[in-house]
Amino acid sequence: MIKIYYSFKACTLFSLILLCSVTAFSQTNLSREKAAAIAVAELKSQMELQKAKSTIDWAAKQITYKNYTLKFTTQIFGDKPADGRSLYISLHGGGGTTAAENDQQWENQKRLYKLKEGVYFVPRSPANTWNMWHDYPMDQLISEVVKGEIVMDNVNPDKVYVMGYSAGGDGVFQLAPRLADYWAAAAMMAGHPGDAQILNLKNIPFDAFVGGKDAAYHRNELVAQWGLRMDSLAKVYPGSFIHETHVYPDMPHWMNRKDTIAVPWLASFTRNALPKDVIWIQDDILRDQFYWLGTPIESAKQGLKVHVAVTGNTINIIENQDEVLYLYLNDDLLNLDKKVSVTINGKKVFNKNVPRNAEVIKQSIAARLDKSLIFSGKLIIKNGQVSTL
Incomplete structure (x- = not known):
């Protein structure tokens, strides 16, 4: 007989290692039920943290990010629906002019539209520049606006809309496609499209308005041309690029x-948070995530294009110009209890189970507080190879 003796200290160390291993395993190979429970608890915790911050911001009616301050006003219309309020972010005109002129345009925007239901959120641009609504750090400020309204006014992130007039319309042309995963729909009034990435609008309805005599900066011509481009894209991708163009x-x-008809049009849509077919082109302000796609910000470059689609439990990477591509997954997008296949240019390169991971859940909740964009799995595509987190 062989007798084996462990010292208490050695046994304790062994037990701790075993416990840590089991804990780590339990956090990276979650059942659907366990992942859902973690998501509920984490969302509650993060919303409490956001509420503490936003209570101060909403009392002051301003949000500060680094050296930028976004002042705002809110009006609430109608009774709160069971699934949460709608949010309309309405961008004023003005632009590269005096602070006094932009202040006046802000005041005008506060009175411009009335809602049947929802929060009418009118920010004052933190800058007095021509690109005041789509330059850095508007993406970060918009994110804070939405997170703040989720906790302060019980806004449903699937019912968030962006609209704007003149320079605000310029902003909508840029922010609607760049932040498409935030919006249920968008309405542009009397703006200029500039270099906006129209393909990013594949999954959000877009309403455009312009006066036929609004010839400054060729707005009338360019908005009409934009509408024709949307017409063509809607034919190429049936069911996508929902739009109207009013000249x-x-x-x-x-x-x-006349543009006030946009309000009920916007209200008729809710966000498709997890579209099965996504086109993402990086703008001049770079992002590290777009719907369920992502990339490291340090390798992101303007103009890089990704086109990915899901059919059943297969992810088809149709085009990928990113050096590293992340695929954020959950059980609403596909079935993580089954094997997930990935094809690149029609060739299958992956066919395995994707583990649900607590860290992915926590990171996605902290980023957005968005109940519809909580992910539990992550795939990494690099050099034609696929790996799990």
Whole structure:
């Protein structure tokens, strides 16, 4: 007989190692039920943290990010629906002019639209520049606006809309595609499209308005051309690129409130948070995530394109110009209890189970507080190879 003796200290060390290994395993190979329970607890915790911050911001009616301050006003219309309020972020005109002129445009925007239901959120741009609504750090500020409204006014992140007039319309042209995963729909009034990435609008409805006599910066011509491009894309991708384009022949820059029909149009849509077919082109302000796609910010570059689609439990990477591509997954997008296949240019390169991971859950909740964009699995695509987190 062989007798084996362990010292208490050695046994304790062994037990701790075993316990840590089991704990680590339990956090990276979660059942669907365990992942859901972690998500509920983490969302509650993160919302409490956000509420403490936003209570101060909403009392002061301003959000500060680094050296930038976004002042704002809110009006609440109608009764709160069971699934949460809608949020309309309405961007004022002005632009590269005096602070006084932009202040006046802000005041005008506060009175411009009325809602049947929802929070009418009117920010004052933190800058007095021509690109005030789409330059750094508007993405970060918009994110804080949405997270703040989720906890302060019980806004449903699937019912968030962006709209804007003149320079605010310029902002909508840029922010609607760049932050498409935030919006249920967008409405642009009397703006200029510039270099906006139209393909990113594949999964959000877009309404455009311009006066036929609004010839400054060729707005009338360019908005009409934008509408024709949307018409073509809607034919190429049936069911996508939902849009309307309104050119009022006798109207100048001020459309005499004809554009107010945008409000009920916007309200008729809810966000498709997990579209099965996504096109993502990086803008001049870089992002590390777009819907369920991601990339390291340090390797992101303007103009890089990704096109990925899901069919059943297969992810088809149709085009990928990113050096590293992340695929964030959950059980609403596909079935993580089954093997997930990945094809690149039609060739299957992966066919395995993707483990649910507590860290992925926590990171996605902290980033957005968005109940519809909570992910539990992550795939990493690099050099044609696929790996799990």
